[in-house]
Amino acid sequence: MPRTEAASTMAPPRHSYHSEPTEIESLVAAVDARICLFLQTESDRVRRQDPRLVEPIEAIRAMSSAGGKRIRPMFCFAGFLAAELTAPQDELVNAGVALELLHICALVHDDIMDASSERRGSPSAHVQFGTQHQKRRWHGSSEHFGTSAAILVGDLALIYSDRFMPRRGALDDIWFRLRADLVLGQYMDVRATAENIADVRLARWVAVAKSGEYSICYPLLLGATLGGKPELAPLFQGYGIAVGEAFQLRDDLIDVFGDSRIAGKTLGQDLRQGKMGLLLTLGAQRAPEIQDMIGHPDPEVGAAQARVALRESGAVDEVEGLISDLVARGCASVDGAPISARWKQWMHTMAHDVAYRRT
Amino acid sequence: MPRTEAASTMAPPRHSYHSEPTEIESLVAAVDARICLFLQTESDRVRRQDPRLVEPIEAIRAMSSAGGKRIRPMFCFAGFLAAELTAPQDELVNAGVALELLHICALVHDDIMDASSERRGSPSAHVQFGTQHQKRRWHGSSEHFGTSAAILVGDLALIYSDRFMPRRGALDDIWFRLRADLVLGQYMDVRATAENIADVRLARWVAVAKSGEYSICYPLLLGATLGGKPELAPLFQGYGIAVGEAFQLRDDLIDVFGDSRIAGKTLGQDLRQGKMGLLLTLGAQRAPEIQDMIGHPDPEVGAAQARVALRESGAVDEVEGLISDLVARGCASVDGAPISARWKQWMHTMAHDVAYRRT
Numbered sequence: 001m002p003r004t005e006a007a008s009t010m011a012p013p014r015h016s017y018h019s020e021p022t023e024i025e026s027l028v029a030a031v032d033a034r035i036c037l038f039l040q041t042e043s044d045r046v047r048r049q050d051p052r053l054v055e056p057i058e059a060i061r062a063m064s065s066a067g068g069k070r071i072r073p074m075f076c077f078a079g080f081l082a083a084e085l086t087a088p089q090d091e092l093v094n095a096g097v098a099l100e101l102l103h104i105c106a107l108v109h110d111d112i113m114d115a116s117s118e119r120r121g122s123p124s125a126h127v128q129f130g131t132q133h134q135k136r137r138w139h140g141s142s143e144h145f146g147t148s149a150a151i152l153v154g155d156l157a158l159i160y161s162d163r164f165m166p167r168r169g170a171l172d173d174i175w176f177r178l179r180a181d182l183v184l185g186q187y188m189d190v191r192a193t194a195e196n197i198a199d200v201r202l203a204r205w206v207a208v209a210k211s212g213e214y215s216i217c218y219p220l221l222l223g224a225t226l227g228g229k230p231e232l233a234p235l236f237q238g239y240g241i242a243v244g245e246a247f248q249l250r251d252d253l254i255d256v257f258g259d260s261r262i263a264g265k266t267l268g269q270d271l272r273q274g275k276m277g278l279l280l281t282l283g284a285q286r287a288p289e290i291q292d293m294i295g296h297p298d299p300e301v302g303a304a305q306a307r308v309a310l311r312e313s314g315a316v317d318e319v320e321g322l323i324s325d326l327v328a329r330g331c332a333s334v335d336g337a338p339i340s341a342r343w344k345q346w347m348h349t350m351a352h353d354v355a356y357r358r359t
Numbered sequence: 360m361p362r363t364e365a366a367s368t369m370a371p372p373r374h375s376y377h378s379e380p381t382e383i384e385s386l387v388a389a390v391d392a393r394i395c396l397f398l399q400t401e402s403d404r405v406r407r408q409d410p411r412l413v414e415p416i417e418a419i420r421a422m423s424s425a426g427g428k429r430i431r432p433m434f435c436f437a438g439f440l441a442a443e444l445t446a447p448q449d450e451l452v453n454a455g456v457a458l459e460l461l462h463i464c465a466l467v468h469d470d471i472m473d474a475s476s477e478r479r480g481s482p483s484a485h486v487q488f489g490t491q492h493q494k495r496r497w498h499g500s501s502e503h504f505g506t507s508a509a510i511l512v513g514d515l516a517l518i519y520s521d522r523f524m525p526r527r528g529a530l531d532d533i534w535f536r537l538r539a540d541l542v543l544g545q546y547m548d549v550r551a552t553a554e555n556i557a558d559v560r561l562a563r564w565v566a567v568a569k570s571g572e573y574s575i576c577y578p579l580l581l582g583a584t585l586g587g588k589p590e591l592a593p594l595f596q597g598y599g600i601a602v603g604e605a606f607q608l609r610d611d612l613i614d615v616f617g618d619s620r621i622a623g624k625t626l627g628q629d630l631r632q633g634k635m636g637l638l639l640t641l642g643a644q645r646a647p648e649i650q651d652m653i654g655h656p657d658p659e660v661g662a663a664q665a666r667v668a669l670r671e672s673g674a675v676d677e678v679e680g681l682i683s684d685l686v687a688r689g690c691a692s693v694d695g696a697p698i699s700a701r702w703k704q705w706m707h708t709m710a711h712d713v714a715y716r717r718t
Contacts, residue, residue: 042539056542156543
């Protein structure tokens with residue numbers, strides 16, 4: 001029988017991101033403090049030159065302090081701590097800062113590409129700069145100014161990010177692949193949407209590149225490598241790729257069925273733009289009329305129809321089933337690992353947290 | 360008497376970029392070969408995943424092989440060689456690769472912001488991807504797809520660039536400031552254009568950040584630091600900032616008076632967009648009606664009027680005079696330096712080359 005309730009209500013009791021061990025909590029707090037201090041120092045430096053130069057730095061600061069789950073730094077710290085290493089706190093925090101600033105770059109640039117107007121409960125960067133332009137009645141197109149400024153904000157966040165990642169052999173390789181594959185995954189996403197490709201294999205690869213590897217697998221590997229235990233790589237890879245795909249599949253469900261007031265970001269983009277993630281790809285295979293609903297002249301009508309059809313076709317159930325399998329597979333891959341029961345428990349909890357979150 | 364001939368004919372006999380000592384020539388050739396090999400390896404790697412992933416890499420390759428003057432690697436090599444150091448060729452070439460790939464990022468992203476349709480004699484990246492989209496009748500806006508793809512091409516070039524720069528203490532600091540100031544300089548440029556600020560001090564600072572430091576001063580410092588002679592910094596700073604500003608002022612003149620067939624890129628952008636570089640700022644101070652010409656309903660008519668007014672007001676002469684002073688000042692700052700006569704000569708020649716080039 002097809003489900004009719006909101007996808008998010010299917011989730012098991014929600015675990016809190018605050019269930020993590022105190023070490024991770026305090027490292028995350030140190031990341032936030034260091035980002036704040038760094039941006040303050042940069043602002044002070046450039047303000048002496050011209051107060052307007054502070055604006056792109058301020059945009060990064062606002063994004064950072066507006067929230068965000070800090071998932072990538074958390075997995076990086078877990079990768080280190082699970083290996084039972086004593087933290088050279090400074091390097092570890094720097095790696096967390098690098099991951100978080102890189103994520104700000106990805107969000108700012110993605111929001112331009114997806115024409116998303118909201119992020120972390122505020123207008124997205126290109127919208128903020130565009131609005132500023134309009135309010136002050138500056139010359140030229142406000143939209144174009146917003147896009148230009150946001151491209152530069154993202155570039156700056158990418159450059160700042162790079163300033164923090166500790167550099168040496170194996171770390172360098174992981175950091176490089178993490179970033180290059182993030183960009184290539186996003187290109188494939190944009191490209192497949194334009195071409196309207198509905199291909200299960202491709203949709204799953206994009207999810208792995210953009211989320212599995214970028215958000216979970218590589219951060220874990222960075223942590224283990226920082227601690228000099230790269231031998232944990234295969235274990236973390238198994239966990240990261242499975243749980244990361246679950247993370248992305250939940251993202252797809254939230255985009256279609258979620259509440260943007262809770263998510264704090266623009267939702268419904270996949271239906272509006274015909275972005276063929278796994279959910280829509282499976283839906284279109286099971287019920288080809290979903291493709292017409294996505295292209296409906298009135299996007300709101302089309303989206304409402306598609307939501308019903310996605311449920312009735314069984315595509316939602318199939319994705320929920322896959323999420324459940326992926327979480328189980330991810331958890332199984334840490335069970336036999338040479339890490340303590342406490343960290344196994346943490347990784348289980350996190351797998352459920354990211355796979356069944358609502359934002 | 361105001362000048363009436365094309366600005367470029369005022370230049371002294373043009374020096375060739377091929378007058379550089381053989382060491383630099385062969386290092387530049389090594390940079391090109393290494394970029395080519397790296398992009399080939401990356402393409403091969405991602406092609407196995409999906410042949411479409413090659414497209415953004417191919418865009419970088421096409422930009423790299425379409426020309427460009429390789430000014431930044433050349434100054435980096437000169438900074439090293441002038442210190443009479445024996446080249447650890449591998450590191451030096453990597454630094455050149457990093458500078459050149461960063462420049463591709465800057466060009467691709469700048470072309471989006473300036474809505475420039477041509478670069479290095481070919482359609483600019485966002486135009487190429489947009490045209491592809493249109494030809495293949497893909498979904499959504501071709502222009503938006505072009506912009507999205509070009510943002511990602513630039514991001515990828517920035518990440519690739521970073522892969523090559525050798526990392527250690529002082530080098531790290533220079534590489535960081537070079538990139539952050541490039542982005543902040545570009546932000547100020549975009550911002551001042553939108554706000555229509557005509558301010559000599561600001562125009563000169565933007566020129567220094569975007570060209571003087573980025574193109575000449577920092578590359579020289581990178582070279583000297585790679586060779587372990589950071590004590591050459593003040594000398595190179597004096598030369599780099601002066602000659603770099605001359606480089607940017609020539610850019611302004613080329614944009615207004617140059618021939619886009621020779622330049623291989625879209626010209627006339629400053630007048631069309633009211634970008635208040637030093638030339639237009641001085642022009643507007645001397646002849647306020649130039650501001651109206653820039654805002655003329657027919658941009659071609661306005662540009663033709665502005666070209667005449669810029670000459671007649673004496674603004675062109677003032678900029679030419681400033682270029683000449685800057686070149687002299689730059690050359691003087693190397694004359695007393697502890698480097699060989701041969702390298703002093705090279706730096707003199709290069710100062711004239713960049714200040715009196717036509718493209």
